[in-house]
Amino acid sequence: MRGKILCMIAAFFVVFTSTATAIDAGNSPSVGKEKHLITIEPDDAFPGWDDYDLALENLKIIPQGFGVISVRVDVRNLGLCKACSGYGWYSPDGRSCWGEWDFQYDKNDVVDIKIRVGDTSPEPGATYRVELDGTYLGDFEVPATNSWYIVTIHDVDITQGKHTLFLGTYDMDYNPDMHLDYIIIGDKRIEAESYDRMGGNDPDPNLRGLSVYPRDIKLQIWEGEPPYGELLKEIVVGKEQIIIDRGDTSPQTTRTAHYIENNGSFHTEVICKLPYRKFIHEIYVVLDPDNELNEINESNNILSTKIIDPTLLILIPGGLLILLLLIILT
Known part of the structure; x- marks a missing residue:
């Protein structure tokens, strides 16, 4: 007993x-x-640390009549797009600089979670905390070497349904400088720049959270070869994301930016009015006209095509008849 x-x-x-x-x-x-084995390996796959490459594709000009055209073009991201931190200071609750990603998983499974991450913080680099649905999975550190690493969290149980992955830095007395490319959970890939929430604990409210890069890339439409022709319209391209207002450009602590995720394509349509009548117009579309983004291929940032003035198109049937009559009479 x-x-x-x-x-x-x-x-x-x-x-x-x-x-x-x-x-x-x-x-x-x-x-x-740590509840799970975590392994870290250097990763030199494309895209590399600064391998940015945006390209114009599929330019079409659709006449709208009376000197108005619709310019339709795709902007494809052939290189890197990433989420990056604003800074953030020590936070005792583990939320110094963080992001959260919501996702749907289609089955019950045991999976590896892979995160492509880089760090440019002061040595020894930042400590990262990972959670799935609020459950602590472990911590990791990557060398602060301005290069990419694949962090793998092994054998994580996941159920069918909606989930949230948390990744953040903490326990620091200096600025974290985290860079995130993508997250792979089993067979599901999530682009890091598509985060659903972000935050931080920096004394400056404008630095509490994440940003995306590249962002707010300009697209210009010209009649005639730039810079000698006439600028018809300038816009920024991409999906919208909320980022920290690091430059303090708005009354709020966050602002809206535009980005195109890695391997993603953004279709844009811009209505332009031609400045004057002439038979043939040469339309140019230029991406990143001021070369603000250092790309591995700059030659795919411009497309052009020639069109007949849409107003004259309306008159062509009558004009052709007169031309034929003149030919016959002479």
Whole structure:
């Protein structure tokens, strides 16, 4: 009987200790052991650290009549697009600089979570915390070497349904400088720049969270070869994302930016009015006209085509008849 009582006490002690450790690990960034094996490997795959490349494709000009045209073009990102931190200081709750990604998973599974991450913080680099649906998965550090690493969190249980992945830095007395390319969860890839929420703990409210890069790339439409022709319209291209207002350009602490994710394409349509009548117009579309983005291929940033003036198109049938009559009469 005495042996049974001792076994019951021991079993209670093991269960209590495991439960306490799990609770601590999920609520405090500075306690608890990693639940999963985490491995880190250098990654030199394309795109590299600064391999940016945006390209124009599929230019079409659709006449709208009376000197108005619709300019339709695709902008494809052939290179890198990333999420990056604004800074952020030490936060005791583990939320110094962070992002969250919502996603749907289609089955119950045990998966590896892979994160392509780089760090340019002061050595020894930032410490990152990873959570899935609020459950602590582990911490990792990558060398602050201005290069990419693949961090793999092994054998994570996941169920069918909606989930949230959290990634953030903490426990620092200097500026974190995190760079995130993508996250792969099992067979699902998430582009890091498509985060759903972000935040931080910097003393400057304009630096609490994440940004994307490249962003707010300009697209110009010209009649005639730039810069000698006439500028018809200038816009920025891409999907919208909320980023930190690092330049303090708005009354809020965040602002809206535009980006095109890696391997993504953005279709844009711009209505332009031609400045004057002439039979043939040469229309140019120029991406990043001021060369603000240093790209590995600059030659794919301009397209052009020739069109007949849309107003004259309306008159062509009558004009052709007169021309034919003149030919016959002479």
